[in-house]
Amino acid sequence: MTIKFSQEQLQTIRTHAENIYPQECCGIIIGYMALGKTVVEVILTENVWSIETAFDFPTDAKKDGKTPDVLNKSRRYAIAPEIMLKVQKEARSSSLNIIGIYHSHPDYPAIPSESDRILAWQEYSYIIVSVPNGKAGEIKSWHLNDTHQFQEEAIEIA
Numbered sequence: 090m091t092i093k094f095s096q097e098q099l100q101t102i103r104t105h106a107e108n109i110y111p112q113e114c115c116g117i118i119i120g121y122m123a124l125g126k127t128v129v130e131v132i133l134t135e136n137v138w139s140i141e142t143a144f145d146f147p148t149d150a151k152k153d154g155k156t157p158d159v160l161n162k163s164r165r166y167a168i169a170p171e172i173m174l175k176v177q178k179e180a181r182s183s184s185l186n187i188i189g190i191y192h193s194h195p196d197y198p199a200i201p202s203e204s205d206r207i208l209a210w211q212e213y214s215y216i217i218v219s220v221p222n223g224k225a226g227e228i229k230s231w232h233l234n235d236t237h238q239f240q241e242e243a244i245e246i247a
C-alpha cells in the first residue's frame with residue numbers, strides 16, 4: 090500500500106517538527122482508502138506526553154516510571170484520547186477517517202523506536218520525520234504487518 094500526500098501537507102509536518110524541536114511534535118492524518126491511502130488533511134496536535142500518560146501505556150515506562158526520562162518529550166509523544174475522538178468524529182462526518190499519525194524524531198533517523206512499535210495500532214500509518222539539528226529531513230511512512238513489525242510504506246507525492 091502507498092500513502093499519497095501533497096507537497097503542502099508534507100511541508101505542514103516539516104514546519105511543525107521544526108517549530109517544536111527539540112521536542113517531538115505529533116499530529117493526526119485524515120484521509121481515505123481507495124487503491125492506496127490518500128491524505129486529505131494534516132491536523133497538528135499537542136504532545137501531551139507526561140508522567141500521567143506514561144502510566145496509561147503498556148511500555149517500559151511503567152517500570153521506569155520514576156525516572157525523569159519518561160517526561161522527556163524529545164523521545165516520546167502522546168495525543169490526548171479526547172482529541173483523537175473529536176477528530177475521528179469530524180472526519181466521519183465528511184466520510185473520511187483517521188488513516189495515520191505523524192511524529193518527529195529530533196536528532197534521530199525516521200525509523201520507528203521500540204516504544205513506537207509497541208504503542209502502534211494496526212489500522213494506522215505512522216509517518217516519522219527526522220529533524221537533525223532542528224532542520225526537518227527525511228520523512229518515512231510505516232505500517233504494521235501481521236506480526237506487529239513495522240514495514241516501510243511508499244510515500245507518493247500528489
Ligand SMILES: [Zn+2]
Nearest residue numbers: 192201202205
Ligand atoms: Zn518515534
